[in-house]
Amino acid sequence: NAGVTQTPKFQVLKTGQSMTLQCAQDMNHEYMSWYRQDPGMGLRLIHYSVGAGITDQGEVPNGYNVSRSTTEDFPLRLLSAAPSQTSVYFCASSYSRVMNTEAFFGQGTRLTVV
Amino acid sequence: KQEVTQIPAALSVPEGENLVLNCSFTDSAIYNLQWFRQDPGKGLTSLLLIQSSQREQTSGRLNASLDKSSGRSTLYIAASQPGDSATYLCAVRGSGRRALTFGSGTRLQVQP
Numbered sequence: 248n249a250g251v252t253q254t255p256k257f258q259v260l261k262t263g264q265s266m267t268l269q270c271a272q273d274m275n276h277e278y279m280s281w282y283r284q285d286p287g288m289g290l291r292l293i294h295y296s297v298g299a300g301i302t303d304q305g306e307v308p309n310g311y312n313v314s315r316s317t318t319e320d321f322p323l324r325l326l327s328a329a330p331s332q333t334s335v336y337f338c339a340s341s342y343s344r345v346m347n348t349e350a351f352f353g354q355g356t357r358l359t360v361v
Numbered sequence: 362k363q364e365v366t367q368i369p370a371a372l373s374v375p376e377g378e379n380l381v382l383n384c385s386f387t388d389s390a391i392y393n394l395q396w397f398r399q400d401p402g403k404g405l406t407s408l409l410l411i412q413s414s415q416r417e418q419t420s421g422r423l424n425a426s427l428d429k430s431s432g433r434s435t436l437y438i439a440a441s442q443p444g445d446s447a448t449y450l451c452a453v454r455g456s457g458r459r460a461l462t463f464g465s466g467t468r469l470q471v472q473p
Contacts, residue, residue, distance in 0.1 A: 350454075354404035
């Protein structure tokens, strides 16, 4: 089982550049989300989706866009990269029809903005 | 707003010791609590999931307990091994956004 797959694993961007972080899951999970992990701050929710065509903001959404055209994919777009967006990004999914479900995480994308 | 705290932030123990990691949360209205392991530079691996109606869950040498009313969970690791060295994260799933709120983690080092 592939589970949750994130690409790329590493990326260096220049300030002002845009890019898309890819996330795909093959478990037919309805609920998907993006987190960023910064030293000493734990993981913080950026955006989430409860199903295809439905997205909403999390705790730290500024500078990021998402869309959910299929159940499998949930890409995260950085519109104009800033050094403050240097972080490790994790995508997660879970089967949301039943609330008490386990969350599965991808291996992360380590992003550096210079 | 839910806040999750993990104590201690770092822990170093000799191999073979039993140890307890602590997690506390401020809002007891949770659906479940999940413990994860994270190795350096890697993703999160789920260890145990405790539903809000449960008191504990066990998997091998790991035992997690949940006291929802007091906002506490513990992860007990028996007979620790060097391979247990990692950062352990707890996360609670609350109502509304169905998102997880994470603690900052406990970095565990088990000395051979």
